Amino acid sequence: MNRNEQQIMDIDQNEINREDDMNFTITPWEVSGGLDDDNLYIKLIKKFGTQSIDDLLISRIQEITGEIHPLLKQRYFFSHRDLGWIFDKYQHGEKFYLYTGRGPSGMVHLGHILPWIFTKYLQEKFDVKLLFQITDDEKFLYNINLSRGQIKKFTYENILDIIAVGFKPELTKIIIDTIHIKHLYPIALDISRKITFSTAKAAFGFSNNTNIGMIGFPPIQASPCFLPSVLENKPTPVLIPAAIDQDPYWRITRDVAEKLGYYKPAQIHSKFLPSLTMNSKMSSSKPDDAVLTTDEPEVVVKKIKSSLTGGQPTVAIQRELGGNPNKCPVFWYLKYFFDSEKKSNERFYRCTSGNLLCGECKNNLADNSKDFIIEFKKNRERAKNVISDFILDGKSDEVESIQNA
Amino acid sequence: MNRNEQQIMDIDQNEINREDDMNFTITPWEVSGGLDDDNLYIKLIKKFGTQSIDDLLISRIQEITGEIHPLLKQRYFFSHRDLGWIFDKYQHGEKFYLYTGRGPSGMVHLGHILPWIFTKYLQEKFDVKLLFQITDDEKFLYNINLSRGQIKKFTYENILDIIAVGFKPELTKIIIDTIHIKHLYPIALDISRKITFSTAKAAFGFSNNTNIGMIGFPPIQASPCFLPSVLENKPTPVLIPAAIDQDPYWRITRDVAEKLGYYKPAQIHSKFLPSLTMNSKMSSSKPDDAVLTTDEPEVVVKKIKSSLTGGQPTVAIQRELGGNPNKCPVFWYLKYFFDSEKKSNERFYRCTSGNLLCGECKNNLADNSKDFIIEFKKNRERAKNVISDFILDGKSDEVESIQNA
Numbered sequence: 001m002n003r004n005e006q007q008i009m010d011i012d013q014n015e016i017n018r019e020d021d022m023n024f025t026i027t028p029w030e031v032s033g034g035l036d037d038d039n040l041y042i043k044l045i046k047k048f049g050t051q052s053i054d055d056l057l058i059s060r061i062q063e064i065t066g067e068i069h070p071l072l073k074q075r076y077f078f079s080h081r082d083l084g085w086i087f088d089k090y091q092h093g094e095k096f097y098l099y100t101g102r103g104p105s106g107m108v109h110l111g112h113i114l115p116w117i118f119t120k121y122l123q124e125k126f127d128v129k130l131l132f133q134i135t136d137d138e139k140f141l142y143n144i145n146l147s148r149g150q151i152k153k154f155t156y157e158n159i160l161d162i163i164a165v166g167f168k169p170e171l172t173k174i175i176i177d178t179i180h181i182k183h184l185y186p187i188a189l190d191i192s193r194k195i196t197f198s199t200a201k202a203a204f205g206f207s208n209n210t211n212i213g214m215i216g217f218p219p220i221q222a223s224p225c226f227l228p229s230v231l232e233n234k235p236t237p238v239l240i241p242a243a244i245d246q247d248p249y250w251r252i253t254r255d256v257a258e259k260l261g262y263y264k265p266a267q268i269h270s271k272f273l274p275s276l277t278m279n280s281k282m283s284s285s286k287p288d289d290a291v292l293t294t295d296e297p298e299v300v301v302k303k304i305k306s307s308l309t310g311g312q313p314t315v316a317i318q319r320e321l322g323g324n325p326n327k328c329p330v331f332w333y334l335k336y337f338f339d340s341e342k343k344s345n346e347r348f349y350r351c352t353s354g355n356l357l358c359g360e361c362k363n364n365l366a367d368n369s370k371d372f373i374i375e376f377k378k379n380r381e382r383a384k385n386v387i388s389d390f391i392l393d394g395k396s397d398e399v400e401s402i403q404n405a
Numbered sequence: 406m407n408r409n410e411q412q413i414m415d416i417d418q419n420e421i422n423r424e425d426d427m428n429f430t431i432t433p434w435e436v437s438g439g440l441d442d443d444n445l446y447i448k449l450i451k452k453f454g455t456q457s458i459d460d461l462l463i464s465r466i467q468e469i470t471g472e473i474h475p476l477l478k479q480r481y482f483f484s485h486r487d488l489g490w491i492f493d494k495y496q497h498g499e500k501f502y503l504y505t506g507r508g509p510s511g512m513v514h515l516g517h518i519l520p521w522i523f524t525k526y527l528q529e530k531f532d533v534k535l536l537f538q539i540t541d542d543e544k545f546l547y548n549i550n551l552s553r554g555q556i557k558k559f560t561y562e563n564i565l566d567i568i569a570v571g572f573k574p575e576l577t578k579i580i581i582d583t584i585h586i587k588h589l590y591p592i593a594l595d596i597s598r599k600i601t602f603s604t605a606k607a608a609f610g611f612s613n614n615t616n617i618g619m620i621g622f623p624p625i626q627a628s629p630c631f632l633p634s635v636l637e638n639k640p641t642p643v644l645i646p647a648a649i650d651q652d653p654y655w656r657i658t659r660d661v662a663e664k665l666g667y668y669k670p671a672q673i674h675s676k677f678l679p680s681l682t683m684n685s686k687m688s689s690s691k692p693d694d695a696v697l698t699t700d701e702p703e704v705v706v707k708k709i710k711s712s713l714t715g716g717q718p719t720v721a722i723q724r725e726l727g728g729n730p731n732k733c734p735v736f737w738y739l740k741y742f743f744d745s746e747k748k749s750n751e752r753f754y755r756c757t758s759g760n761l762l763c764g765e766c767k768n769n770l771a772d773n774s775k776d777f778i779i780e781f782k783k784n785r786e787r788a789k790n791v792i793s794d795f796i797l798d799g800k801s802d803e804v805e806s807i808q809n810a
Binding site for chain 1: 542545546549553583584586587590591593594596597598599600601602603605606611612613614615616617618619620621622623624
């Protein structure tokens with residue numbers, strides 16, 4: 001735990017338990033108003049009723065896997081439900097499935113692949129199967145300006161990114177909702193008939209103006225939580241690594257799980273990686289704010305060079321007062337993607353003490369990102385030849401329809 | 406038009422336009438409180454905003470098909486939308502599809518097959534394709550006490566009934582929602598994102614306690630209205646023969662059709678065939694009230710013999726005052742299934758004038774029904790061998806899964 005986070009943890013929880021402090025909107029479709037709040041993640045743990053990841057749990061992971069992933073050590077994954085239970089099951093010989101997803105509303109940016117990198121680490125260390133859901137239906141229902149053709153194109157491009165992360169083909173199945181709906185639909189029906197509109201309204205903020213597709217959708221995203229039990233023909237534990245904005249889905253899923261004879265899905269929640277303008281989580285619908293995996297190297301450099309930072313208006317003030325790395329997307333990107341813990345702490349102290357100027361950090365991030373993306377693009381190219389290894393069922397006509405997007 | 410219906414048509418429409426006169430509940434899932442109301446069907450035309458089938462339309466059908474089906478002549482099919490338009494299209498060389506359906510919540514009874522017999526007549530006369538949807542998902546969502554296994558069994562049994570009616574295999578495709586969801590889902594998404602919860606609530610009477618599966622379901626039942634356009638790769642007219650309780654589905658379907666580039670589906674609405682107790686439309690969830698297609702001949706006779714009628718408490722009173730055929734399920738079953746128009750009119754006058762006792766009508770209905778069902782059962786047996794000819798796609802594993810219900 002670094003100093004900044006320790007400070008957050010030390011705050012009296014009662015202090016932040018007032019409704020008027022929850023001045024942000026976090027739903028699966030909107031994250032706004034909270035990313036400059038130092039206590040955001042503590043508040044979310046409180047609001048959603050999850051658990052923070054403590055040192056005991058970290059040491060258990062180290063005991064089982066032999067290492068702690070930096071994203072866990074740095075608490076990019078900061079919250080969970082039933083993680084200890086998943087480890088109990090694992091240590092008693094019951095292997096879990098990993099389940100995560102992607103809504104194909106745009107091209108993939110660096111913020112998206114961070115949880116996937118962590119998911120890959122979990123797959124490797126625990127040697128477990130992964131279901132990766134592409135919610136093309138959800139994105140079609142939510143973004144009324146997106147055409148089916150656009151979503152199909154993003155689905156294809158996003159699949160290349162997923163494969164490029166390096167998941168094991170023999171342990172990974174990508175589910176595309178509109179293609180694989182037959183597998184999901186019966187489970188979704190089981191879930192649907194146990195959730196009233198009242199419950200869904202409270203969890204997702206639906207209103208009278210919400211379209212009925214959106215209202216009917218949550219069970220489709222919930223169903224891969226139970227698909228492993230269907231595939232394995234026995235109750236099978238599931239662990240979901242995902243950003244915490246997806247939590248409403250897992251709350252309703254957990255509510256119905258035992259009534260349907262399944263385990264409640266366990267979760268490990270990540271923070272949001274802010275966009276380069278810090279206005280919202282990095283969004284691929286605002287491509288200028290985000291470093292895309294498909295950007296040309298010079299575009300990567302240009303975007304990062306024009307990023308907002310936590311720096312002061314002038315060099316003189318920066319030297320005098322120091323910068324604010326907690327409000328600096330460049331700092332966070334370096335911290336989670338490229339800096340070692342030691343290096344990140346040094347950067348933090350040099351910045352706050354006025355000994356580091358923003359240009360240096362931007363150069364560091366630009367150089368690292370450029371190299372990362374050059375390498376990642378090679379993986380994306382290779383991915384084109386192995387798509388059918390990753391798609392659930394892998395039927396040739398279905399794979400072809402993805403490729404012809 | 407027989408005398409009774411003429412009387413109904415003569416009532417001043419303003420008289421029945423008051424909300425307090427609409428003291429019945431008609432939704433796709435509940436029909437109650439109106440079947441003893443002589444003006445029910447006029448009120449429904451008013452309430453739903455449909456058109457009554459007039460003599461001009463009848464004569465157009467005769468002109469095209471060379472005959473008028475008794476169920477049309479007797480106004481069992483009494484209401485429509487865009488029927489004239491469908492005939493225009495047909496006469497200009499644009500063939501329509503027929504589309505109807507069945508919710509497999511129980512075994513099939515005589516009341517169910519009446520609209521199917523009429524649908525078969527339309528298929529033969531116009532030589533058109535028919536989509537027959539089995540909404541196993543809807544019945545699962547609505548009847549929380551029905552298990553998946555029970556619905557699967559009813560699906561199989563109901564398919565035998567559908568085939569036994571005698572549709573042409575080369576022109577008929579049965580769609581089972583949970584099996585063929587992949588064909589319906591993309592169209593349902595198109596529809597879903599154009600319908601708000603407010604709209605669905607107004608059309609279907611949904612509340613905060615309705616499960617979100619039911620709220621999300623209507624576009625699944627709407628999607629076969631547009632599937633012909635997808636299959637034929639051009640806008641294709643559709644005519645839906647169905648009982649008028651299904652009308653909310655077609656209202657929302659018509660609302661979105663043109664926005665999506667499709668024709669509005671035309672409809673021809675039937676009345677309800679009351680149960681033998683007249684309490685509600687004949688329901689297969691109350692098997693004692695209904696003559697099932699699978700009943701043994703002696704059971705058919707027993708059920709009909711113990712039916713309610715429109716008769717008086719004693720023979721003496723019946724002779725004096727006459728019976729009330731308008732409130733008599735035995736009379737309606739004879740009228741729609743077995744009596745010629747002439748015979749039915751004679752029965753009506755003999756009854757109302759006190760010259761006919763209920764025993765005679767019950768005997769007539771029992772004899773006719775017994776013969777009908779003995780014959781129908783033979784068709785059901787033959788249907789077992791040709792299921793795959795009727796199922797959309799007709800994949801062997803899917804057909805097998807239906808047969809193994």
